[in-house]
Amino acid sequence: MKTSFVLPADIEPLSRDPKATSPGRRINLHHSMCFGCGADAPVGLRIDVIAGEGLTVSASMKVEDWMQGGPGVIHGGLLSTAFDEVMGTSPLLLRMPVVTGHLEIDYAKPIPLGSTVQFTGEILGGVRRKVYTRAVAHLGDPQEPVAAAHGLFIAIDLEKHFAGYRDRAVHPSGHQNGA
Numbered sequence: 001m002k003t004s005f006v007l008p009a010d011i012e013p014l015s016r017d018p019k020a021t022s023p024g025r026r027i028n029l030h031h032s033m034c035f036g037c038g039a040d041a042p043v044g045l046r047i048d049v050i051a052g053e054g055l056t057v058s059a060s061m062k063v064e065d066w067m068q069g070g071p072g073v074i075h076g077g078l079l080s081t082a083f084d085e086v087m088g089t090s091p092l093l094l095r096m097p098v099v100t101g102h103l104e105i106d107y108a109k110p111i112p113l114g115s116t117v118q119f120t121g122e123i124l125g126g127v128r129r130k131v132y133t134r135a136v137a138h139l140g141d142p143q144e145p146v147a148a149a150h151g152l153f154i155a156i157d158l159e160k161h162f163a164g165y166r167d168r169a170v171h172p173s174g175h176q177n178g179a
């Protein structure tokens with residue numbers, strides 16, 4: 001599949017943390033109201049990202065009617081959100097919290113409503129706080145990808161990064177902090 005994404009020349013291999021989620025198990029994410037993975041989000045993708053061997057992950061997503069973009073097919077922005085979730089979760093195999101710095105999607109084929117998209121993702125390496133990832137999506141045949149993505153994620157200090165926003169956080173009760 002064609003892509004314009006270029007990995008840096010100084011990229012270095014990264015290693016799975018020994019305490020990372022075991023292969024085959026769901027990687028527990030940040031909070032239940034997340035649009036990408038949260039079970040309590042009123043609207044969301046509810047993607048479970050499963051740890052694979054090494055620095056790999058996998059996930060699947062049923063394409064529901066509300067995800068429609070063009071007639072009968074998924075909206076491209078929603079697919080990019082799914083890729084963001086899949087790739088953004090993978091650095092937890094390094095036990096490293098990250099946020100998205102840069103995301104690139106290559107769309108190869110329309111994805112019909114009602115289909116189930118299968119994702120595989122992997123960490124390609126890192127440079128300082130930067131983690132480079134890739135993911136591919138298919139509809140059942142890994143030899144026939146429908147889309148692919150590259151993501152650059154930046155390691156953060158969770159407490160500091162969200163310090164100025166936590167009072168706006170929405171909870172399953174529907175209330176904001178302090179509301």
Ligand SMILES: CCCCCCCC(=O)SCCNC(=O)CCNC(=O)[C@H](O)C(C)(C)COP(=O)(O)OP(=O)(O)OC[C@H]1O[C@@H](n2cnc3c(N)ncnc32)[C@H](O)[C@@H]1OP(=O)(O)O
Pocket residue numbers: 029030036084085088089097098099100101102127128129130152154156
């Ligand atoms: C557990 C989480 C699961 C996540 C799944 C979903 C993920 C998300 O949707 S996260 C939400 C979307 N993303 C965001 O809100 C991030 C907003 N951006 C920011 O907060 C900041 O720009 C942040 C934290 C990424 C970087 O800022 P800062 O900490 O000051 O670091 P900074 O020094 O600018 O950058 C660090 C390195 O990354 C590089 N970098 C930063 N942004 C980019 C970019 N867009 N493209 C390329 N390189 C970048 C910098 O050049 C620098 O590289 P180097 O080490 O070579 O100098």
